[in-house]
Amino acid sequence: MKLWRDALVFLVGLALGVTLVLVGPRVAGPFLPEALRGKAEVVEGEVAKKLREQDRLLVTLVTGRGAILITFRQKVAEVDLLVAEGDKLTLHVRRFEPFVEDPAIQSVKKKDVS
Numbered sequence: 001m002k003l004w005r006d007a008l009v010f011l012v013g014l015a016l017g018v019t020l021v022l023v024g025p026r027v028a029g030p031f032l033p034e035a036l037r038g039k040a041e042v043v044e045g046e047v048a049k050k051l052r053e054q055d056r057l058l059v060t061l062v063t064g065r066g067a068i069l070i071t072f073r074q075k076v077a078e079v080d081l082l083v084a085e086g087d088k089l090t091l092h093v094r095r096f097e098p099f100v101e102d103p104a105i106q107s108v109k110k111k112d113v114s
Contacts, residue, residue, distance in 0.1 A: 025094075040092040042106065043068065047087045052080050061089055071101045079105070086111035 045063035052058075057072040057080050070091070072079045083089060088109040093100050 039094075040104075041095055042090060043093055043096060043103075044088065044090045047083055047085050047089055050080075050083065050085055052076070059083060059089075061091070065096055066098065068097075069099050070103060071099070074102050082108055084110070 043061070043063055043065075045061040045068070047059055048062045048067070049060040050057070055073065055076070057076045059070040059072070059079075061068045061070055082105075088111075090106040090108075091100070092104040092106055
């Protein structure tokens with residue numbers, strides 16, 4: 001009986017550890033100091049297309065390394081007002097990948113209206 005209990009405790013601990021490694025940085029990241037957050041990559045590019053849907057905002061960002069499809073599910077109305085097609089956008093992402101969800105926006109440079 002003790003073997004079953006020990007095996008169960010081990011499996012629950014293993015599952016909890018794997019879950020915290022995968023989900024922990026996204027949940028706790030905004031509350032941690034910069035030194036503990038891990039490395040973030042700065043990505044800069046031009047907004048090629050923007051599409052507003054009911055509960056999300058899709059933005060296509062063209063960079064020197066390729067295109068990125070960004071999905072914003074939080075602060076959709078605010079980001080929609082802030083970002084327009086042709087703007088230069090600077091983001092913080094964990095790594096460069098083609099699909100990114102809710103990245104941190106570092107800066108927005110509006111296109112020249114001349």
